[in-house]
Amino acid sequence: MNEAIAKLMIATSFVDGSSPASERELIRRIMDVLQIDEKKQQGLFQEAEDLDDLEDFVEWCQSPILKIAEKNDVGWNAISILFMALVAMADCKIVPSESRLIGAIAKELKVNIESLVLA
DSSP states (O other): OHHHHHHHHHHHHHTTSOOOHHHHHHHHHHHHHTTOOHHHHHHHHHHHHTOOSHHHHHHHHHHHHHHHHHHTOHHHHHHHHHHHHHHHHTTTOOOHHHHHHHHHHHHHTTOOOGGGOOO
């Protein structure tokens, strides 16, 4: 489960074609809390860097989404989206591609993020 959340955080960082140092540092800190060791962290970042195209990116994201969804736990679903949002905000701006990814995954995990939008 922890690795699945880590992959979604990394995907959030990479979805706009860059991965700022601020986002990477936050991801590393959260992965430490999730007890993902340094070697595994490096491996996950390398997997993301090795993705060739959008199809590979979507496929890489699908596995953690399914893993989290199959646990069928509202709390884990919400935490996954929360961590993705924290990563997106780490560089003080949420770009449209990050917002769309978080929204799409929230929908898949049945996390209502619409109620978080302030009018």
